[in-house]
Amino acid sequence: xxxxxxxxxxxxxxxxxxxxxxxxxxxxxxxxxxxxxxxxxxxxxxxxxxxxxxxxxxxxxxxxxxxxxxxxxxxxxxxxxxxxxxx
Amino acid sequence: xxxxxxxxxxxxxxxxxxxxxxxxxxxxxxxxxxxxxxxxxxxxxxxxxxxxxxxxxxxxxxxxxxxxxxxxxxxxxxxxxxxxxxxxxxxxxxxxxxxxxxxxxxxxxxxxxxxxxxxxxxxxxxxxxxxxxxxxxxxxxxxxxxxxxxxxxxxxxxxxxxxxxxxxxxxxxxxxxxxxxxxxxxxxxxxxxx
Numbered sequence: 001x002x003x004x005x006x007x008x009x010x011x012x013x014x015x016x017x018x019x020x021x022x023x024x025x026x027x028x029x030x031x032x033x034x035x036x037x038x039x040x041x042x043x044x045x046x047x048x049x050x051x052x053x054x055x056x057x058x059x060x061x062x063x064x065x066x067x068x069x070x071x072x073x074x075x076x077x078x079x080x081x082x083x084x085x086x087x
Numbered sequence: 088x089x090x091x092x093x094x095x096x097x098x099x100x101x102x103x104x105x106x107x108x109x110x111x112x113x114x115x116x117x118x119x120x121x122x123x124x125x126x127x128x129x130x131x132x133x134x135x136x137x138x139x140x141x142x143x144x145x146x147x148x149x150x151x152x153x154x155x156x157x158x159x160x161x162x163x164x165x166x167x168x169x170x171x172x173x174x175x176x177x178x179x180x181x182x183x184x185x186x187x188x189x190x191x192x193x194x195x196x197x198x199x200x201x202x203x204x205x206x207x208x209x210x211x212x213x214x215x216x217x218x219x220x221x222x223x224x225x226x227x228x229x230x231x232x233x234x235x236x237x238x239x240x241x242x243x244x245x246x247x248x249x250x251x252x253x254x255x256x257x258x259x260x261x262x263x264x265x266x267x268x269x270x271x272x273x274x275x276x277x278x279x280x281x
Contacts, residue, residue: 081182
């Protein structure tokens, strides 16, 4: 059981690093896009426009999809365990 | 100096290639001659044995390991070990060692009436340090010259190099847009102070 615990803790740590990096990167990309969009049609306050866009992004499905970083490996492991041992 | 750089780059990719060659699955067409188990005392080669923690004690200095003796379709002999990998590396999550040994024993055949099997395995055989590839699965095939397309390896390698490329491109873009101007500004400021 110790091996299983070690595997899950290590996996969780690695995936958390990936999750945090990917979240930060995705938000930065969104910010760049919003800034580019405002620069095309300058209208009102630039910061307010970007902040509103980011607030919308924080509640979007796209952001929640990054949780797939945890889900996809879990599903893969399940499939591999099944195929290796019980197929 | 340019040679030193290239030696390091070549060495790095050689290590990556060796690692992938050891870890990724390969399939051999072979004929099972016999299955047996013997005690193995691990020494300097203990890296190449799995010793998975799958319910049994892992503290012993030696243990019995299952082996599968085969003759491959190309005429050479190959000895596979048959060990659990458990929750460890490489991530095959293999727990069915005893079952696999039973299947291998069931598929035994003689050279007079051969029954060909495909053995999926990872690892290397090296006589000098007594290491053996680890068998993952075994199944009967029609003949010695069936073609097996390594779909899994194609998918894994494509994904791996795709990911490395994606990160590399983004890193280069980041360096060009953010780091290079920063270093230039610092350089200008130092030049200005002088």
